[in-house]
Amino acid sequence: MNLFFNLPRRERVLGVVPVALALALAGCGGGGGGTSSASASASSSSTATESSSGTVTGFGSVFVDGVELEDAKAVTRVENADGSYSLTSTQLGQRVRVAHDATGTASTVTVDAAVIGTVASGSVDATALTFTVAGQSVKANSDSTSGPLTVYGGGYTAFSDIAAGDLVEIHGSAVYDSTAKVYVVQATRIEKKSAISAVRVMGKIASLDTTAKTFAINSLTVAYGSAILAPTTATLADGVTVVAWGAQNSLVSGSSGLSLTASRVRVLNAGLADDSASGATQLGGVVSNYSVSTGTFELEGVKVIVGSATLSPTGATIANGAYVQVSGTVGSDASITATSIKVRQQSTTDDTASVRLIGAIESLSDQTSFVVRGVPVDASAITLSTACPGVTLAVGTVVKVTATVQSGTDVVKATSLGCTSATTYTMLSASGTAGTVNTTVRSFVLTTTGTATTTRTVQWSDQTVFAGVTAATLDGVTVAVEGYLDSSGVLVARKIRNPAVAAGREDADAYAGVDDGSGRSWSRYRSTHR
Template sequence: MKCTKFSPLMISLLLAACGGGSGGSSDSPAVGNNGSSSSITGNSSSAAAAKTTVTQGMVTGFGSVIVNGVHYDVDDADINVDGKALVESDLKVGQIVRITGRLNADGKTGKAMKLEGESQLVGPITSIDLTTGTLVALGQTIQLTADTFYDDGLTAAQLKVGDIIEVSSYTNSDGLLVATRIDWEDDDDAFQLSGEISALDTTAKTFLLNGTVVNYSNASLSALRGATLENGLKLRVVGDFDGTTFFARGNLHASHLGFKHHDDFDDDQEITLSGTVANLVPGVSFTINGTTVLITNRTEFDDGVAANLVDGIQVEVEGQLDANQNLVAEEIELKYRAKISNKGLLESVDLTTNTLVVNGMTFEVNEDTSFNDRSSAKVRFFDLADLATGDTLHVRGYKIAATATTAERNIASRVERHNPHAFGNNDWKLEFEGVVEAVGVDSITVEGQVIQLTSQTRIEGFTTLELFLAAALGLDVEVKAITQNGVTTALKVELDDDRYDDDSDDDQDDDGRDD
């Protein structure tokens, strides 16, 4: 059997495995997203239990290719991104892909037969506003977030007008492309747009892709099913842009992503789709990147209830397609936005409990935690087992409140390793986002964390500490703080505009280069 790193949670599920990967321990591998894989080849009982599935979402790690918490062996898979045949080493964390494969009985491993991916945009930046965290390219507005992955050596602060970028993204309820990954692209021979056709005009030979006018008079339809276009078709186009119109050339291709119009799926095929909720009709339906998801009285909710479902929240949906290729949801798992940003030295790591400690805060790592090594080591198969005490980390995550039977927990959604001294002295801090839940004489509580305020705390919009404390209860705030001797003290409190957490400068060395 193929030798790979695997999670302790998978030990009882796998018949045999052995250690591997860069820097990890073969005796005590971790749960992380980037170091587990399993093959169903050579195991007839596993193969018999496997079922064919289609999963679409963001790549969160390697060692196998990890999407929606499942570790897929891609050794024998056809991999195609933007119409190009690739291999596993060409893939990147943050890319949006769709995998067709067989899921093992453990529900956490599988074997991919086909992996398809697509950049939503390749083109030059025409404007940048880091205050709102937005870029414009090819007429599309791109929203940056604190969870956007970047090309090696790139940060948001380094982007400039004229740069050609490659963008992987979800589309939110406002029609913005929420970037999951941005890469520099040095090839300006052809730009690319992907999206769903609207306002098709077969006389003028134009249509819109997410608001950008596309002229297809010099393009071929021969690669499309029936050589025809229709509104609602998800399409990938290559061509040129004159500032207002995208002129398509060559073949127009049906999008690799999405489930309408161009794919044939079995009625009983299991579909998993993750992304941002848009166009919500409570209790009825919503869309993810143009795919309609139907809610029924049999739909189960995980990590939340139906009332928690709102436009803009990240979800993972499992279900089957109906006759109209709408996804009928069997289960909807809510993915909460990271509200803790913790930068500092790794104090300890525990491969048995799958936890790590930074600045006195303990984080749990699970199958949805993404790992990214931005240090000079650049370990590709990077996970909890590759960490060492003293590593410089940036951990983002969220809290799960205590219950009558369980203690409060911090869940890591993303772990990044940086070079030593990557963060300046002012950046060794915690960051909290959330509603002020309680107010003390000189403290506030945010996300269950008691935060002390002093006369040195800078408070946005308030002239005195007393005025802030009088109005603080219920405010949505962002707090930057430090922890010393178990006490968390706020350095700065800002009102949260819920738009953009610009920590890009924190990811640079003193010379301005990313670590």
């Protein structure tokens, strides 16, 4: 059974724009990358009454553990150490918190790394696939039965690329190790960074000392005496889940172990999405501390009450280490009373175990090697004449892809493919030279060259991410633009970037002929994975 459109949150009922508009777009671009310094406040496009938290498994809008949420007009952001938010883009394997309405239309998407810091010396174990960052144990996942396979980014393609001293950003589920009595981050994404603004650690408070103003997050001691507490009404206590930020030079190793002087500590709310107005929530992650006798387990540090929840698929069971998706309501004690629990299956047709991509092809090497939404896709297992009868794939062709993550590469392997028309919020990409920039109305003209020179008006907004370029420096710069077409044919930009500079370059650019220094290319991929 194909579950590609089995979307429990909503059905897509969107108006269609002419296919010719999509086919006219050319270039490369994609689904990850830089940040903007603009204020990333909440969008008013929808009223948030529900929240979803989990792993990014695709882009159509955005898929969170297989559930599609419309994010075309949402603010996608990351919280900074000083309490401000910066605009950013979602990437495969990231953990996100989404505030949305009952139809699945999102107002905010908050990207939540589990830990950001430096890979500790002597901690990389290539056999166990483990290492340590800021006192937090991290384990890569190569077993699809126990959750999403780890996605690598920022130049990493496999665990073997990781080295002590690397700056990294880790996303994943906190899983309790009853033997070591610590939480281990089962990584869904491991990304190498060229620089970080601060050390970030997320986890449950233990050993709170209100006199010394310290607490522990696993083997890290956090000194919070000079930290700003957010929200200001929050109270610290053992068992509370927090995010702590501190300067890189404030992470020190002493006689009593590793410590971080925090500049800011944020207490996460039970609903897991800051802008959600109700207790309705959906949460995905790895089960810990399951008790049959009490009918409870822990998920991302949150207590889940099984009660009379519907369990699916038929025959599935709850167990420690299982990756589940819980829907329910948040109680006054911050626990979640589940109404339904879906246990992730290894099958690639399971919507929580697959990558879903909907969008226009951004770059193409041949009929089985192309990039969609910033993700390189190997479609060699697909019979194209059956999947897209009468269609020759090209840049601009709108496709729907179901795929799986592969080991040792950032190329996903397509298990199904379909060609379709663009809809109202289908993401398209174009590249060319920016000109006639009007910062008052926030627009410019994009001139593309190919078999013929074409021009298109591009509009940006408060939700647009700029990477490697700013609104003030757009004029004359060659840029890649990702966005959707409005009813008048204007390309409404979600991302504008300059791939010629490091700050605007993305992993998938290597598959479009842009040298990122990694040596990745379609020819290298084919020699190792086909």
